[in-house]
Amino acid sequence: MPVKRADKTPMPVREAQARARDFIEVNEGYTQRHASFEAERCLRCQDPVCVGGCPVNVPIPDFIHAVAMGDMAGAARILRSANPLPAICGRVCPQESQCEAECSMTARFTPVAIGHLERFVADWERTQPPAAKAEITRKERIAIIGAGPSGLVCAGALARLGYPVTIYEALHAAGGVLRYGIPEFRLPKEVLDWEIGLLKAMGVEIVCNVIIGKTLTLDELFGKMGFSAVFIGTGAGLPQFLGIPGENLNGVMSANEFLTRVNLMGGYDPEKADTPVHVGKRVAVIGAGNTAMDAVRTSMRMGAEKAMVVYRRSDREMSARVEEYHHAMEEGVEFHWLTNPLEVQGNAEGWATGLKCQKMKLGEPDASGRARPVPIPDSEFVLPVDNVILAIGTTPNPLLTRTTSGLLTNKKGCLVADEKTGLTSKALVFAGGDAVTGAATVILAAGAGKRAAQAIHEALEARGA
Amino acid sequence: MARIIETRQLTAVTKYFRIDAPLIAASARPGQFVMLRVREGGERIPITIADYDRELGTITIVVQAVGATTQRVCALKTGDEILDVAGPMGGHIDIAPGGHVCGVGGGFGSAALLCLMREFTARGDTTTAILGARNKDLLILADELRPLCTHLEICTDDGSAGFKGFVTQRLAQLIEAGPPRRPDSVVAIGPMAMMRAVAETTRGPKVKTLVSMDPLMVDGTGMCGGCRVTVGGKAQFACVDGPCFDAHEVDFDVAMRRNKAYVQEEKRAVDRAACMDRRETA
Numbered sequence: 001m002p003v004k005r006a007d008k009t010p011m012p013v014r015e016a017q018a019r020a021r022d023f024i025e026v027n028e029g030y031t032q033r034h035a036s037f038e039a040e041r042c043l044r045c046q047d048p049v050c051v052g053g054c055p056v057n058v059p060i061p062d063f064i065h066a067v068a069m070g071d072m073a074g075a076a077r078i079l080r081s082a083n084p085l086p087a088i089c090g091r092v093c094p095q096e097s098q099c100e101a102e103c104s105m106t107a108r109f110t111p112v113a114i115g116h117l118e119r120f121v122a123d124w125e126r127t128q129p130p131a132a133k134a135e136i137t138r139k140e141r142i143a144i145i146g147a148g149p150s151g152l153v154c155a156g157a158l159a160r161l162g163y164p165v166t167i168y169e170a171l172h173a174a175g176g177v178l179r180y181g182i183p184e185f186r187l188p189k190e191v192l193d194w195e196i197g198l199l200k201a202m203g204v205e206i207v208c209n210v211i212i213g214k215t216l217t218l219d220e221l222f223g224k225m226g227f228s229a230v231f232i233g234t235g236a237g238l239p240q241f242l243g244i245p246g247e248n249l250n251g252v253m254s255a256n257e258f259l260t261r262v263n264l265m266g267g268y269d270p271e272k273a274d275t276p277v278h279v280g281k282r283v284a285v286i287g288a289g290n291t292a293m294d295a296v297r298t299s300m301r302m303g304a305e306k307a308m309v310v311y312r313r314s315d316r317e318m319s320a321r322v323e324e325y326h327h328a329m330e331e332g333v334e335f336h337w338l339t340n341p342l343e344v345q346g347n348a349e350g351w352a353t354g355l356k357c358q359k360m361k362l363g364e365p366d367a368s369g370r371a372r373p374v375p376i377p378d379s380e381f382v383l384p385v386d387n388v389i390l391a392i393g394t395t396p397n398p399l400l401t402r403t404t405s406g407l408l409t410n411k412k413g414c415l416v417a418d419e420k421t422g423l424t425s426k427a428l429v430f431a432g433g434d435a436v437t438g439a440a441t442v443i444l445a446a447g448a449g450k451r452a453a454q455a456i457h458e459a460l461e462a463r464g465a
Numbered sequence: 466m467a468r469i470i471e472t473r474q475l476t477a478v479t480k481y482f483r484i485d486a487p488l489i490a491a492s493a494r495p496g497q498f499v500m501l502r503v504r505e506g507g508e509r510i511p512i513t514i515a516d517y518d519r520e521l522g523t524i525t526i527v528v529q530a531v532g533a534t535t536q537r538v539c540a541l542k543t544g545d546e547i548l549d550v551a552g553p554m555g556g557h558i559d560i561a562p563g564g565h566v567c568g569v570g571g572g573f574g575s576a577a578l579l580c581l582m583r584e585f586t587a588r589g590d591t592t593t594a595i596l597g598a599r600n601k602d603l604l605i606l607a608d609e610l611r612p613l614c615t616h617l618e619i620c621t622d623d624g625s626a627g628f629k630g631f632v633t634q635r636l637a638q639l640i641e642a643g644p645p646r647r648p649d650s651v652v653a654i655g656p657m658a659m660m661r662a663v664a665e666t667t668r669g670p671k672v673k674t675l676v677s678m679d680p681l682m683v684d685g686t687g688m689c690g691g692c693r694v695t696v697g698g699k700a701q702f703a704c705v706d707g708p709c710f711d712a713h714e715v716d717f718d719v720a721m722r723r724n725k726a727y728v729q730e731e732k733r734a735v736d737r738a739a740c741m742d743r744r745e746t747a
Contacts, residue, residue, distance in 0.1 A: 170551065170684075171686070172548075172549040180688070208549070208551075209549050210551070214552065214554060215552065215553070237686070238687050238688065239688070241690065248693060248695060248719055248723065250722065250723060253689075253690070254689060254690040257689035257691045260683050260684060260688065260689050264684075265509070272505075273506045274504075274507050274533055274534060274734055275509075275683070276727045276730030276731070278726065349722075350719075350722040397688065398687075398705070399705060
């Protein structure tokens, strides 16, 4: 029977002062005792609304019940049947606005720690001998463009259906944003490598250094390469800039550049990595999403003495996960809310020295439904900085669409695809993840990859019938 | 992994590589580049594709050993594998056919004229290649280029071969000479200072000119924006919008300053690489 306890079992975390200077994972994960204790809180509702809050509809009460019963293998099986990337989603999903927001406990107490439990089960699974093996029963070969979350999930789902799958990745390592974007202290690379290893064990082939649209065209995948269907999971990797004066000064960069240097290129371990990372004493990160939190906390770990977030709206409009925000605050990040950057100032050598800003106040709601920030007259001031990192959003990379005819995109450059199946304007070409939605979450991309795999299967079955 | 089929030391610091890369060879066009990585933990560096052979499935690159990574590339021998070769990246050089195209190459940038001259000559354009170097010993690929273009012009600062003077002086003479020697368009590939000088040479006489920008890059696919170049007052990504831009619109001051952003780190990397390699061989 469920045990009544008002508060969720806290996630054990490393001490803020110690962790803010290294890249070891911040959250330490539940122990078996934490997990059993927390699992008992689940009410096992008749109508589990949490499941509807999950973009891939994980049977949440079922896996939590298995944890409570001590059946870890069962919990892992239930979890993985719905979410192919549980160790990753357990770490990076915004549970507070998805499953946990719907939890019946939230009416009076704090919700069940669904995310922490998901991570616990997935981490347990990683200690077990991998059960996956290749069972290729289909002759139609499927190509996947991009080894990010949607592509990896789509590949896994198709492999499970018996298809031989090849993933083409433009970079030298698989993982997409999980590799180049999310830092080690939030998602250790060994977790990602384990998931990728699982796919390879299932017979999925990953070919790096091939840029579809450049090395091979999309049409060549069907013709020359002989694939029967294609899934596009190219993400939203093109960084946006503000277009303010001084943006091309040395020391100003996109969060993508900064995080790629540190994550993909291994800059967090300068003993092993050749790619330089230039972090000054004072770093201002513009924006307040998860990427901004990742960038500002990374800058601190790379040696910044003063790591700041500059955002033109207030903390209430910020899009970052609550946990990232709390962790950033604990680590000593400075938040400049209602502060609009106007110009980057530089010295004679062309290096950034200051960020000229203007104070804002909140006005009427804008098109996004959030209060519109309005400038306060005569409120300009200069924040002394050595680096400015722009984390103001990304858009889909046009590399593939520029070289492919008949592939429709919308005004924002996102691929036009059917919401249920992911089918694009080209026959047997499907798409999902950020390339379709614009920058969103790992779990939404995973869900799209999974649905597209099913749709590809059905399309090929229908063609064969 | 891509196997090195052939290497040739062109000068003391410049090396020619022919690499087995059939997919890249099949789709490469003049002006495009590849990203290389030679070791785990290594940098990704952009290198212009000098030439390609679609039948043999090989690409040619010429690398000058200036930094830690290029030194490591130049230490590779025939039969060695390059860890990662990705491409072709960037857009290709697009010039309307039927005119007179002049390629200006400085230093190891001259290598990129190989495919440029071959393709434009093959489609019926008149072509001139102007090769520049400080002296005769630093001149590269002149014999290879000669059969690929209509006219080959060699310039050395000290007059030890060909015209005595800078490539820009010879280019100015050709422009002034008028047709048939005057080019309709110019493509300059080489050190930033040379490309800037070419831009200034052709600006007055209004000869359409492209320069192949070589900014710092991380991924080469449009993802980092580190390679942004100011062109006509607007930021452009060299990796996807370039790497070739209208020379008369490029802000060379910004480009040269941005290329120096990591000078200190690059110096340290050279020392460190030498130290690491000594340890590995010991």
